[in-house]
Amino acid sequence: MSIELHCHTTASDGVLSPAELVALAVRRGIRTLAITDHDTTAAVAPARAAARGLRLEVIPAIEISSRKDGREVHILGYFLDPDHAPLQRALESQRSTRLERASRMVARLQDLGAPISMERVREVAGGDTLGRPHLARVLVEQGHVASVEEAFERYLAEGRPAYVSPLKLSSEEAMGLIRDAGGLPVIAHPGLLGDDGLVEELIHSGAGGLEAYYPRHSPLQQQHYLALAARHRLVVTGGSDFHGPGHPDRLGLGEVHLPPEVVPRLRAAARRR
Ligand code: AMP
Ligand code: FE
Ligand code: FE
Ligand code: ZN
Numbered sequence: 212m213s214i215e216l217h218c219h220t221t222a223s224d225g226v227l228s229p230a231e232l233v234a235l236a237v238r239r240g241i242r243t244l245a246i247t248d249h250d251t252t253a254a255v256a257p258a259r260a261a262a263r264g265l266r267l268e269v270i271p272a273i274e275i276s277s278r279k280d281g282r283e284v285h286i287l288g289y290f291l292d293p294d295h296a297p298l299q300r301a302l303e304s305q306r307s308t309r310l311e312r313a314s315r316m317v318a319r320l321q322d323l324g325a326p327i328s329m330e331r332v333r334e335v336a337g338g339d340t341l342g343r344p345h346l347a348r349v350l351v352e353q354g355h356v357a358s359v360e361e362a363f364e365r366y367l368a369e370g371r372p373a374y375v376s377p378l379k380l381s382s383e384e385a386m387g388l389i390r391d392a393g394g395l396p397v398i399a400h401p402g403l404l405g406d407d408g409l410v411e412e413l414i415h416s417g418a419g420g421l422e423a424y425y426p427r428h429s430p431l432q433q434q435h436y437l438a439l440a441a442r443h444r445l446v447v448t449g450g451s452d453f454h455g456p457g458h459p460d461r462l463g464l465g466e467v468h469l470p471p472e473v474v475p476r477l478r479a480a481a482r483r484r
Contacts (some may be wrong), residue, residue, distance in 0.1 A: 213465045214474055216245040216272070217422065217450025218286065220258075223248035223340040223471060226455030229257040232464070239413055239465045243474050245272035245289060245450070249338035250305050253461020254294035274399060276305070277385040278378035282409060283369065283409040284398070286385040287448065290481035291394025298392040301380060308379045309341045316346055316356070319373040320366060325355040341369045342377070344454070378456075386417040395419045395481040397448050401436055414443050419480055424469055426462045446480045448473060 219225030227235065229246065232254075236244045242260045252273050273288045273422050290299065302394050327349045335352075336345040347362035353471060354363045366373040382386075388395035396422035401410045410421075422437035424447070430481045440447045453464045 212469075213239065213241050213454070214242075214243045214258050214469045214471070215241050215248050215450050215465045216232070216276070216289070216469070216473070216477075217425075217447050217467075217468075218244075218453040218464060219248050219274075219455075220246055220254040222246075222251050222253040222338040224344040224454060226341040226457075229254040230261040233265075233267065233269070235464055237262075237267055239463070240347070242266060242467045243268050243270065245270040247272045247274040247287055247450070248275050248338075249276060249340045250309070250344055252291075252302070252303050253298075253339045255293045266408040269392075273302075273389070273394075275302075275379055275380065275385040276390070277380045277382040279378065279382040279409065279413065279425060281366050281407070283378060284382045284384060284404065284409070285377070285400065286412065286418075287397040287399045287420075288385075288389035288392070288394040289397060289420075289448070289477055291389055293390040293392075293400070295392035300386045301384070301388050305377075306340055306378050307369055309377050312375045312377050313346065316343075316367070316373050320346070320350070320355075323366065323372055324369045325350060325353075325366065325373075327353055327355070333396065337350065346373075352385075353438065379465075382413055383416050386413075390417065390484060393481070393484065395448070395477065395484060397422055397447070400425045400427065400452070401439075402432040410439070414445065419484075420446040420448050420477065422449055423447040424467050426467055445474075446476050 220229045255271045267362045275286045347359040389396040391461040427447040451462045451467045
């Protein structure tokens with residue numbers, strides 16, 4: 212019996228469809244699943260439909276890309292109403308910014324001697340949210356790089372020459388939208404930010420939880436964020452950030468172990484709002 216609170220589908224940059232992800236979750240013995248696609252809730256309804264009649268609860272969720280002090284901050288949202296109109300309007304606008312951003316990145320790649328077509332990128336993306344992994348997959352397909360990792364290292368990572376910021380929403384706006392939609396905003400993978408001052412500011416501007424359990428957190432970082440969450444009376448969450456099978460260096464769905472009290476605490480914190 213396990214819990215997975217961070218994963219992606221074809222609605223954003225994952226490789227499994229919502230129904231395929233649900234089927235995998237059931238095979239893995241997962242009982243509580245939150246799909247946290249980037250800037251879209253499109254997978255929630257099909258996942259819930261696929262889980263109907265099975266012993267699997269699908270919690271409505273999201274991962275919003277936002278900016279704070281020039282940094283890219285990912286805000287998770289749990290138990291939100293996916294039909295909340297202001298949320299959906301903001302997400303739509305964020306996704307159209309992502310399209311423009313991808314075109315600018317494609318233009319830069321052209322100048323850098325790695326030409327790919329925007330048409331192919333959109334084809335590969337298929338879903339709602341276009342992201343760098345889709346550009347990376349096309350760069351691999353066209354033989355410009357050997358792997359997705361190499362595509363990020365050479366071109367797409369923050370600070371690399373084809374990188375363009377995707378971000379429209381501030382972290383405060385993202386957290387406000389999640390709260391207005393009845394959900395609880397949680398700071399995703401704080402260890403990847405590597406800046407506790409920034410994390411504290413996010414806590415003071417409305418975060419209700421901290422993703423302490425994350426595959427790329429060291430045991431020391433996990434302990435540190437559990438203590439920080441306790442100090443600020445925040446809920447803790449966690450998950451694998453699964454994007455699909457075939458990443459030998461990444462954890463599989465449900466492979467980040469979460470204590471069972473995480474789910475009732477998260478539910479209660481979302482209800483108190
Ligand atoms: P975007 O939302 O377009 O900025 O792309 C961010 C996504 O790219 C993340 O959610 C990851 O799925 C992926 N990503 C970020 N950095 C790397 C990396 N170094 N190697 C592979 N994938 C990455
Ligand atoms: Fe992603
Ligand atoms: Fe993230
Ligand atoms: Zn993620």
